[in-house]
Amino acid sequence: RWEEERYPEGIKWKFLEHKGPVFAPPYEPLPENVKFYYDGKVMKLSTKAEEVATFFAKMLDHEYTTKEIFRKNFFKDWRKEMTSEEKSTITNLSKCDFTHMSQYFKAQSEARKQMSKEEKQKIKEENERLLKEYGYCVMDNHKERIANFKIEPPGLFRGRGNHPKMGMLKRRIMPEDIIINCSKDSKVPSPPPGHKWKEVRHDNKVTWLVSWTENIQSSIKYIMLNPSSRIKGEKDWQKYETARRLKKCVDKIRNQYREDWKSKEMKVRQRAVALYFIDKLALRAGNEKEEGETADTVGCCSLRVEHIKLHPELDGQEYVVEFDFLGKDSIRYYNKVPVEKRV
DNA sequence: GTTGACGCGCACAC
DNA sequence: GCGTCAAC
Numbered sequence: 001r002w003e004e005e006r007y008p009e010g011i012k013w014k015f016l017e018h019k020g021p022v023f024a025p026p027y028e029p030l031p032e033n034v035k036f037y038y039d040g041k042v043m044k045l046s047t048k049a050e051e052v053a054t055f056f057a058k059m060l061d062h063e064y065t066t067k068e069i070f071r072k073n074f075f076k077d078w079r080k081e082m083t084s085e086e087k088s089t090i091t092n093l094s095k096c097d098f099t100h101m102s103q104y105f106k107a108q109s110e111a112r113k114q115m116s117k118e119e120k121q122k123i124k125e126e127n128e129r130l131l132k133e134y135g136y137c138v139m140d141n142h143k144e145r146i147a148n149f150k151i152e153p154p155g156l157f158r159g160r161g162n163h164p165k166m167g168m169l170k171r172r173i174m175p176e177d178i179i180i181n182c183s184k185d186s187k188v189p190s191p192p193p194g195h196k197w198k199e200v201r202h203d204n205k206v207t208w209l210v211s212w213t214e215n216i217q218s219s220i221k222y223i224m225l226n227p228s229s230r231i232k233g234e235k236d237w238q239k240y241e242t243a244r245r246l247k248k249c250v251d252k253i254r255n256q257y258r259e260d261w262k263s264k265e266m267k268v269r270q271r272a273v274a275l276y277f278i279d280k281l282a283l284r285a286g287n288e289k290e291e292g293e294t295a296d297t298v299g300c301c302s303l304r305v306e307h308i309k310l311h312p313e314l315d316g317q318e319y320v321v322e323f324d325f326l327g328k329d330s331i332r333y334y335n336k337v338p339v340e341k342r343v
Numbered sequence: 344g345t346t347g348a349c350g351c352g353c354a355c356a357c
Numbered sequence: 358g359c360g361t362c363a364a365c
Binding site (some may be wrong): 109112113160206207208211218219220222224232235236239288328329 | 350
């Protein structure tokens with residue numbers, strides 16, 4: 001049907017109406033009998049400092065709370081949430097004892113498992129109510145399922161692999177952070193009482209309903225539609241169309257890069273070798289990354305000398321390239337590949 | 344050079 | 358959460 005009623009170039013929809021996001025539940029302070037200890041002594045934390053402390057307490061069993069970078073980043077961000085009094089007392093993370101808090105959360109999760117049928121049913125019904133109210137939108141005469149209408153609660157950033165920002169505080173997203181996208185002729189969702197949206201825009205050249213900027217990488221997060229939606233299905237179909245078009249010209253591309261290996265220009269030869277490896281090994285392209293902002297991972301075009309060994313001969317094979325690098329998600333790629341001499 | 348808008352897949356809790 | 362790619 002997307003072939004029947006296609007939009008002009010770049011237009012994604014004509015009408016869009018939705019109820020906005022569901023925010024993370026507010027922080028509930030710990031019961032008085034759950035204690036935090038500093039340097040062996042009980043210490044009552046302010047609500048803000050306590051909330052961030054609970055994030056750490058919930059992760060206590062994970063290995064990364066022992067990692068230097070994680071602890072350093074966490075402590076720095078935690079201190080920002082403290083009162084000046086707390087700040088002057090709590091100066092060493094190693095003197096902080098979260099074990100009682102941790103035990104409390106374990107007991108809570110046990111209690112949740114032991115909930116009665118009625119209590120579980122109540123939660124289920126509440127979830128269904130939220131889904132019914134916020135889980136759908138109307139896009140061009142169709143009611144569509146939204147993929148992620150709940151905004152993630154605050155917590156500690158982990159990241160994959162050896163991430164320089166692990167342990168940093170992912171702050172709570174507020175209505176004031178939120179950009180609402182909908183059509184001019186739709187009913188604009190209302191922010192929670194006493195709050196305002198950052199912005200309401202009407203951009204039908206994009207598919208998202210809600211966006212905000214996350215504080216770790218300053219990257220934009222979106223609320224978008226479910227794969228069952230027209231907009232996602234159409235895009236998915238186009239992707240396979242691209243693959244089918246590639247099938248028609250892949251032989252030509254392969255011949256071309258083999259020709260380019262012989263070029264006088266080094267740039268052209270390099271590009272041709274990169275393309276060859278992407279083709280042969282299905283490597284990712286490998287964009288440049290900002291050092292210190294992300295884990296040190298690479299793809300084909302960002303490989304460095306230390307990731308490659310060239311063997312004129314190895315295990316009875318000639319011209320072997322040995323790859324050893326951390327790729328996407330810091331997953332190790334290790335491979336020994338015999339190639340043509342010219343490569 | 345930077346950033347906005349996506350698609351993908353793993354880990355984890357339920 | 359992490360990558361790509363095109364638009365800015």
